[in-house]
Amino acid sequence: MKNNLTLTESIKLLGKKEISSVELTKYLLQNIEKRDKQINAFVTVNDKALDEAKLKDNKQTKGRLHGIPLVFKDNFLTKRLRTTASSKLLNNYIPQYNATVVQKLLDEGAFILGKTNMDAWAHGSSTETSDYGSTKNPWNLKHLPGGSSGGSAAAVVSDMAIASIGSETAGSIRQPAAWSGCVGLKPTYGRVSRYGVIAMGSSLDSPGPLTKTVEDAAVLLEILAGKDKYDSTTSNIDVQKYTDSIGKSIDSLKIGIAEDYLLDDMRSDVKDIVVSSAKVFGELGAKVEYVKTMDPHYAIGVYTIIQRSEVSSNLSRFDGVRFGNDRSYFGEEAKRRIMLGTFALSEGYTEKYYKNALKIRTLYINDFNSIFEKYDLIIGPTSPGPAKKVGATKGQDMFGEMEDILIEPSTIAGLPGISVPCGFVDGLPIGLNIFGTHFSESKIIKAADAFEKATDWHNRKPVVGSK
Amino acid sequence: MIKKTTFDKKFILKMANLSKLELKGDEAVYFSEQFNKTIETISDLKKLNTANTKEAYNITGLRNVFREDVVDPTRILSHQEAISGAKKTHKGYFVVKGIFR
Numbered sequence: 001m002k003n004n005l006t007l008t009e010s011i012k013l014l015g016k017k018e019i020s021s022v023e024l025t026k027y028l029l030q031n032i033e034k035r036d037k038q039i040n041a042f043v044t045v046n047d048k049a050l051d052e053a054k055l056k057d058n059k060q061t062k063g064r065l066h067g068i069p070l071v072f073k074d075n076f077l078t079k080r081l082r083t084t085a086s087s088k089l090l091n092n093y094i095p096q097y098n099a100t101v102v103q104k105l106l107d108e109g110a111f112i113l114g115k116t117n118m119d120a121w122a123h124g125s126s127t128e129t130s131d132y133g134s135t136k137n138p139w140n141l142k143h144l145p146g147g148s149s150g151g152s153a154a155a156v157v158s159d160m161a162i163a164s165i166g167s168e169t170a171g172s173i174r175q176p177a178a179w180s181g182c183v184g185l186k187p188t189y190g191r192v193s194r195y196g197v198i199a200m201g202s203s204l205d206s207p208g209p210l211t212k213t214v215e216d217a218a219v220l221l222e223i224l225a226g227k228d229k230y231d232s233t234t235s236n237i238d239v240q241k242y243t244d245s246i247g248k249s250i251d252s253l254k255i256g257i258a259e260d261y262l263l264d265d266m267r268s269d270v271k272d273i274v275v276s277s278a279k280v281f282g283e284l285g286a287k288v289e290y291v292k293t294m295d296p297h298y299a300i301g302v303y304t305i306i307q308r309s310e311v312s313s314n315l316s317r318f319d320g321v322r323f324g325n326d327r328s329y330f331g332e333e334a335k336r337r338i339m340l341g342t343f344a345l346s347e348g349y350t351e352k353y354y355k356n357a358l359k360i361r362t363l364y365i366n367d368f369n370s371i372f373e374k375y376d377l378i379i380g381p382t383s384p385g386p387a388k389k390v391g392a393t394k395g396q397d398m399f400g401e402m403e404d405i406l407i408e409p410s411t412i413a414g415l416p417g418i419s420v421p422c423g424f425v426d427g428l429p430i431g432l433n434i435f436g437t438h439f440s441e442s443k444i445i446k447a448a449d450a451f452e453k454a455t456d457w458h459n460r461k462p463v464v465g466s467k
Numbered sequence: 468m469i470k471k472t473t474f475d476k477k478f479i480l481k482m483a484n485l486s487k488l489e490l491k492g493d494e495a496v497y498f499s500e501q502f503n504k505t506i507e508t509i510s511d512l513k514k515l516n517t518a519n520t521k522e523a524y525n526i527t528g529l530r531n532v533f534r535e536d537v538v539d540p541t542r543i544l545s546h547q548e549a550i551s552g553a554k555k556t557h558k559g560y561f562v563v564k565g566i567f568r
Binding site for chain 1: 550
């Protein structure tokens with residue numbers, strides 16, 4: 001079997017009966033067996049996966065994902081399958097229901113291969129806050145995969161998964177996609193349901209796919225997007241047929257390169273890669289020019305305050321009474337975030353911190369609104385640099401918030417974006433962040449797909465364990 | 468500028484208490500140092516003029532989302548399912564720590 005099957009190829013081959021779901025599942029399980037001791041992308045492998053594959057082979061349905069094994073970040077509730085959010089507080093937690101995202105994919109004929117490692121409670125950009133050990137970068141095991149959806153990214157890149165589902169509060173899909181070298185799509189806030197996703201920042205959290213190609217991400221988003229009666233923040237706006245944006249011309253697009261996102265202290269080779277990537281869009285017919293944006297540095301503060309406030313509120317439900325262990329099982333990162341959030345929301349400080357952050361959130365929204373009157377999309381680096389080394393978070397109490405500086409402005413404004421591989425430095429992948437206004441996923445997919453087809457970065461594969 | 472001494476060990480212990488967290492060993496001292504650093508890092512927000520700016524409570528324009536107040540049978544858990552995750556139950560009830568001493 002071809003060792004790097006994409007979701008689109010897998011669907012095609014299964015449809016033509018050239019492969020079976022059992023073969024596909026066995027192949028992935030073998031890869032997990034071979035590689036996951038080194039990578040540590042999985043918290044739980046579904047021991048019934050092969051049985052489910054057999055059932056799929058025996059009974060054909062019309063589901064768009066019939067027979068496809070998928071992996072989910074471990075903060076998506078999966079009925080009767082352990083869900084930990086990579087925290088020992090939930091070490092033995094068995095959910096009684098599925099997250100909407102999970103249910104929608106199962107309804108299309110997919111099944112669960114496993115649950116992937118993440119920063120505990122999604123607090124971080126490295127997986128180093130996981131209570132189950134950090135995941136390693138498939139390109140170089142001495143480096144981190146990014147996070148918080150690091151297990152999902154590493155599983156896809158090392159062919160232990162066909163495609164995976166992650167979630168992003170600010171960077172948690174796109175940054176691990178960039179550091180590990182796959183595609184990560186963060187939809188508009190409210191485009192995909194948060195029901196059954198262990199909450200981090202409820203005004204920010206957005207589930208989305210991490211995949212091998214842009215087309216694969218479009219296939220999954222088409223299924224995931226839409227109003228959910230169980231999540232009142234989901235939008236009524238019609239879901240577009242995102243796969244229609246594949247293979248289309250981008251010559252009508254006007255793209256801005258975010259000048260302020262090429263940070264002063266950023267490595268010049270990373271900047272060069274972004275500038276060369278911008279040229280690709282120009283060669284494809286898009287109009288590309290530099291654009292001024294609001295300074296991204298302020299977003300660190302805004303994001304830190306809003307996110308930690310929402311964390312303190314969301315994690316208050318974990319009392320060890322109805323499910324899970326008691327609060328003594330919270331790790332250092334969770335405690336730090338809960339306490340600062342409690343402070344920012346406390347009597348006498350709300351105006352100064354929480355409300356002021358919400359006001360600056362408005363400033364970012366206004367800034368993007370005025371830019372998107374003139375431009376279709378903005379591009380910039382996903383992350384200031386390539387994957388950092390294992391251990392890099394030690395003593396860095398704002399590691400995640402600092403690393404995601406280039407994603408935070410757009411995410412606090414609720415905007416959708418995608419990270420696609422756009423080059424390598426030191427043998428590690430670099431990601432290009434392409435983002436647009438609310439509900440502009442079709443445009444983003446169109447541009448990302450055109451870029452992917454014009455470049456070869458997504459075809460590069462790591463030899464796991466060679467470094 | 469906020470004085471560094473504002474967020475001392477005592478203050479951290481108060482936050483921990485409000486958050487129902489128990490801190491071990493010298494964690495309060497450790498968190499206090501980090502707390503001060505974080506507040507300093509985010510203090511750059513003061514440079515921006517927000518006097519005439521409204522808070523963004525909603526970012527995608529949704530307003531007044533209602534639903535019918537009806538029972539959704541697909542979401543009902545059986546009694547057994549509802550308590551299935553609890554460590555301690557008594558005759559089908561959750562057991563909580565005593566509140567009064």
